[in-house]
Amino acid sequence: MATVEETAIALGNQASDEFRRAADVLGKVGLTTYEARAYIALVGRGVGDAATLAAAAGIPRTSAYKVLESLSEKGYAQPTGGKPILFRPTPPLDVAETLKGAIQEVFEQLAQLHRVVAEHGEPQLVYLLSGRDKVVQKIGELLDQATQTFILTTPQVAELRDDLGKKIQHAVKRGVVVTFVTAPLQRVPEGVAYVPRENLLATEVLADGAHALLAAPGLDACGFTDNPILTAHLKQFLEVVLDKEPEGPRT
Numbered sequence: 001m002a003t004v005e006e007t008a009i010a011l012g013n014q015a016s017d018e019f020r021r022a023a024d025v026l027g028k029v030g031l032t033t034y035e036a037r038a039y040i041a042l043v044g045r046g047v048g049d050a051a052t053l054a055a056a057a058g059i060p061r062t063s064a065y066k067v068l069e070s071l072s073e074k075g076y077a078q079p080t081g082g083k084p085i086l087f088r089p090t091p092p093l094d095v096a097e098t099l100k101g102a103i104q105e106v107f108e109q110l111a112q113l114h115r116v117v118a119e120h121g122e123p124q125l126v127y128l129l130s131g132r133d134k135v136v137q138k139i140g141e142l143l144d145q146a147t148q149t150f151i152l153t154t155p156q157v158a159e160l161r162d163d164l165g166k167k168i169q170h171a172v173k174r175g176v177v178v179t180f181v182t183a184p185l186q187r188v189p190e191g192v193a194y195v196p197r198e199n200l201l202a203t204e205v206l207a208d209g210a211h212a213l214l215a216a217p218g219l220d221a222c223g224f225t226d227n228p229i230l231t232a233h234l235k236q237f238l239e240v241v242l243d244k245e246p247e248g249p250r251t
Contacts, residue, residue, distance in 0.1 A: 028072070034059045034067045040075050042068075042089040127224040135215050135222045136163050142207040142224075143167045148174045153181040154203040156219060161189055164177040168192065209235050 026036035034057070041057035041126040048056065054064035068087050076095060080086045091146035091182075139160065139244040143150055144167060154160060156171060157180060161168075172191035172199055180188045186189055212231040215222035225231065 032067075032070075032078070034063060035071055035074075037075070038064065038067045039071055039089060042071075042077055042087060043092060047080070047086050047088050049086050051084070053087070058147050058190065063136075104235065126225045126227075128221070128223050130221045132219045133204075135219045136160070138222065138224060139203075139205055139213060140164055142205055142211050142213060143171050144169055145211070146207040147174070148208050149177045149206075150181070151179045151206045152203070153205075154218070155183060155198070156203055157182040158188050159219070160203075161187070165189060177246075206231065206235055 011109075022113060023033065023036040025028075026039060027033060031039065037057035037059055038053055041053050041132045043104060045053070045056060046072075050064035050068055051061055053068065055062040059067060063086075068077060068079075072079055072087065076090050077087045080088055080091065089166075094166055110248055129138055129170055140163075143164060143238075150171060152160065168178060169191075172189075178191065178192065179193040181195045181197050182188070183198060186194075186196075188194045201216060202214040203213075205211075205215075205217060211224070211226050212235075213224040
């Protein structure tokens with residue numbers, strides 16, 4: 001018959017194994033190791049501040065608050081106010097239902113894509129991004145990758161000029177022909193060709209004639225693609241726009 005001490009050790013090992021298994025599963029659904037540990041600790045305690053949960057979860061105290069903020073953004077925890085700020089866990093079954101819904105939606109979309117591929121061959125893929133920072137970052141990536149031409153049609157020229165200033169300079173120095181299509185009387189960076197056009201609403205990018213991006217007004221969402229059929233459509237449209245002779249690079 002096991003002693004009380006042996007039973008306690010066995011229970012402790014079992015709890016440790018369950019902890020590791022839960023952390024592994026949470027990692028598979030998008031949490032970092034620290035986030036998984038913090039959420040499990042939060043569920044185990046019911047409420048806690050960053051310092052308390054850092055100790056319970058075995059994560060660095062200096063990282064704990066950012067980890068809890070990230071859990072809050074992802075829907076795993078809610079701040080309750082106070083000083084220090086306390087956090088409560090989102091009930092695990094609520095999290096599970098949210099994840100089930102998201103996973104179901106993703107796999108339904110994948111199933112639809114699978115049907116398109118089976119019926120029509122290569123699909124016309126458009127990848128979506130949301131959030132201004134991500135959209136501007138993607139425009140910057142296309143600019144960095146361009147080797148020949150980069151065309152930007154936008155009503156947001158002042159903002160993008162400031163956000164992408166260094167990348168534009170580097171592209172021009174690499175020999176990339178950079179063209180801005182924007183409202184009349186706008187200031188464009190040195191070395192950039194300029195085509196004035198009124199009543200622009202969306203932001204469009206065509207890099208090397210092979211990579212296309214279309215962003216919503218305000219740059220809060222975009223779609224981008226390297227599908228040759230879709231890029232050809234945007235290229236055809238921009239060729240009509242650029243039929244007006246550019247004013248030439250600004251010096």
